[in-house]
Amino acid sequence: MFTGIVTDVGEVVSMEPRGELRRLRIACSYDSNSIALGASIACSGVCLTVVAVAREDARTIFEVDAAAETLAVTTVGTWAHGTRVNLERALKIGDELGGHIVTGHVDGVARILSREDFDDMSQFWVESPRELSRFIAKKGSVALDGVSLTVNDVDGDRFSVLLIPHTLAVTTLGARRAGDAINIEIDLMARYAARLREAR
Structure with missing residues (x-):
């Protein structure tokens, strides 16, 4: 769950085809130590699961996989190197609900x-x-x-x-x-x- 309150703007570093999947690497300013494998991050509204995370130079890079359904019904398939994306971390119990309840399941x-x-x-x-x-x-x-x-x-x-x-x-x-x-x-x-x- 998310609130629709953006907490960072990331940048797509690369998008690699992997069969029906696409592996995206996204640079952000989040602390790499705060991102767990399996965490959900909304990327321009699309809930994606973190499959890898690393620190490169002064930036945190996290990786996510976009499946065929995501590519078909969202703008993710048009993203390329340099595309800027709104980022939001998943809501935690006790966090302020500043926007409205957002699932990250783009319609x-x-x-x-x-x-x-x-x-x-x-x-x-x-x-x-x-x-x-x-x-x-x-x-x-x-x-x-x-x-x-x-x-x-x-x-x-x-x-x-x-x-x-x-x-x-x-x-x-x-x-x-x-x-x-x-x-x-x-x-x-x-x-x-x-x-x-x-x-x-």
């Missing part, structure tokens, strides 16, 4: 339709996959590239979010532009509410 890929900058903030209009739009509600929560955001408005398959200066500064979203593809995870509570309604 699909959305696309930024427009970006308007004003007063050091940015408003994004985003198009979600049609099958996910019914789960997105005004004033509800959504995770974009692992960042917990509040939905401002909804228009069919389109919705808007407002990014404050801090979010733009400490995540990869500050560099995003119209046309970019981003990972989207809908609110877990919205999913269960819809399922309960269908069951009735």
Whole structure:
């Protein structure tokens, strides 16, 4: 489990095909001694399992494997050397829940339709996959590239979010532009509410 509060921005050092898997090496500023093998780290919203960790020069490098399903339904397959990714460590009991409950199980890929900058903030209009739009509600929560955001408005398959200066500064979203593809995870509570309604 995660909260959608990014704690570091990492950089993909390499991506190596291994059959249907891809082994990614990601550089970060986390203490290498604090990352255990088998730990979960959300990488731009995608929960991945650490399979190796090392210290190289002044950076920590951790390795994760992306399976075929992950490559098919997220943006991970497009990552390459130099790609910057939002990172979040798994939630611990007693940690502050600053965003909303995020599983790291990305539902699909959305696309930024427009970006308007004003007063050091940015408003994004985003198009979600049609099958996910019914789960997105005004004033509800959504995770974009692992960042917990509040939905401002909804228009069919389109919705808007407002990014404050801090979010733009400490995540990869500050560099995003119209046309970019981003990972989207809908609110877990919205999913269960819809399922309960269908069951009735």
